[in-house]
Amino acid sequence: MTAVAAAVRWSHLLSAFLLVGIFGLTLLAGRSAHPTPRAWEARMLAWSRRAALATLATGLLLLAMQAAHAAGRAGAALEPSAWVGVLLSTQFGAVWLVRMGVVVLLTALLLLREREDFTADWTALRVEGWLLAAAAAGALAWAGHAAAVEPNGGLALASDLLHLIAAGVWLGALAPLIALLRAASTPAGADGRPYAVLVVRRFSRLALGAMLTLVATGAWNAWMLVGDLPSLIGTRYGGLLLLKLGLLVPILALAAMNRRRLIPALSGEAGTVGRPAMARLARFVTFECLLALGIVAVVAALGVTPPGRHDTPWWPLSFRLSWEAAGGLPGVRARFLIGSQIAVVGLLALLVALVMARSRLLAVTAGLLLVAAGLGTALPGLSVDAYPTTFRRTLVPYHASSISHGLELYRGHCVTCHGVAGWGDGPAGVGLPRKPADLTAAHTAQHTAGDMFWWITRGIPAGGMPGFAGALSEDDRWDLINFIRALSSADAARILSPAVEPNRPRVIAPDATIALGPTPARSLKEFRGVRTVLLVLFTLPDSRGRLDVLARSYETLQALGVEIVAVPVAGGDGVLSRLGGNPPIYFPVATEGSDEIARAYGLFRRTLSPEGMAPDPPMPSHMEILIDRAGYLRARWIPGAGGPGWASLPALVAEIQQLNRETPAPPPAEHVH
């Protein structure tokens, strides 16, 4: 089915491009009085009629396929009701209607076969034809991946529009050009040779412009849809893009050859241009055209492939280069600096070679050698181990429920070797070939979530770690990874105190879902950009006094942009009744989801005090955490852990005012990386 879809898209694109190319090239060529050019022109008109009809026919096929795709069954392809549904209620339908309306108009114009007595008629028909054809080809941008790009959607659309029209101008004109060259290189076509030479020269300039446009807009589009290196080399979409680039290189080489060698060979007085030179040029343009057909085939396949940004990259190499992970190792920075300087010198040599008249070869060789040596010095140090799943993305968000489930799984499967606190000091880890990893150490942040996914899935045979692919589902493994991230981030958060450290948002607050009885569930994320959250983990009856203080200050705190979210540590059963109504408590109290939040945020109970440094310190009965509007943990107060903390309201208000003074940091990513 996908192959058929790609084939239909391929022929649709080709006929649409051909229309643009035919009118573009005939306009560029201008009118001629000689019989061969006139015959070619008439042929081009005939071609354009067929191309317009082919665009319509393949357009109908596209619609039928879209109808079948939307309905989820092949039978719908032939049902008028399914067609109407697609046309009237989808973006594809609206774009299709506009495009096909334009093509119908163009077809009617061409089928009129109106006489062209005057140059104005001749020009008007072709300008109109070009405009309609360009509109029909360009409007495809609104039905492609570019229309779904966020943000910068307008820019992506404009760039795709230019790309499509430039493709039509260049690629669509190749076949008409070949027809002209062929006609002019026959013995009978001698009268058309001067005209052909003229056309080739003009087209060569136009094609250069179109090619530059194609490369620039294509690179921009690719960047918008692929986004990073792993997606480029690790996904199907990225692979197809690379194939497209691979086809483009010989085309550029052929085009350069045509421009530098073959076209000058046509020079001289036009009448003396030899047939062999023209025939050779026709052959080379045919090669170019065949490669271009291949490119359009790749494009057709790209259209039915999910963009790399939305796919899961499968990293094919056993290493990756990472400044974050390796830049801190001793000597790496120095090597990188020296290597990059050598490479820069090499690039300079290459630039000099461009303007040098003599010993250019020597300069180029030296430049290339220097660049290679520079890269060879700079890059190996940055290389770290990578696995096929290294850049795998997850859909499981960094959420209290995932972390809490991960905690259970950790206790069931990991704790015996990695230890309660994740320090790699579990009893079963003692005899292993390699000491189990300390999951809270700084290096965990340098491994991608995908690296951990690989280790948990396959194990680390050399270190004695088993794989858990059989025991844990994929989602389980991601929950575990979320937990490990929370664990190491809680380790870093031991430094948190009741005082906000100005402008240093570091610890990401896991999202959480809270619900109060029949009211709809809300997530902590909803407060992002809107309110600062004071998360209160409480236990009754110990916390009653503090909650009274907060209840009385609720209006003040709200006026400062704070929402209080109270979470009972020991379950939500009967918690409202036990809290009672004196003084009344109006802020949200989580009656559902409190266990998960208490477990996930309970990880953040560890402090720098001797008790807090223990592997598994007891859960304090009361803990308050300030989460800033961007979604970062900024301050924490555990009553009785030294100092007055936020016991008096002004102390808390001062910290909130500090947060309100800051420019909010960019929000943290929803998923671990």
Next chain:
Amino acid sequence: MRLWRVILLVNLALAVGLLLGFLAWGRPLDDTRRELAELRGQAVPAGVERVLRARGVVRAIVPEINVIVLSHEEIGGFMPPMTMGFRAQDGKLLDGVEVGDVLAFTLRGVPPNLVLTELRKEGKL
């Protein structure tokens, strides 16, 4: 007729067609969208007595003024979920109601002057 004139006419027709298309289809669509958004905002006709039912949990009771504070779910077509006070039609309604009770309640009146006329306990939080 000469071809360029034909083409000029075609383009004119295209422009007029686009304009008419926008007037006949795009503008009403915009209007419909706006009206829909307005309707979503205030689905209640003013000045008509209404009966509204919803569920909520009791957060506080102020018997002196017959007010009960509820954290409630969305009250269809009237109010999004929130915590707020409602006046009871009769003080006796609030007898036996405690903080933490989950209630199904009924409001009657001409918005925005609604009073609580019925309630039924459904559970306890």
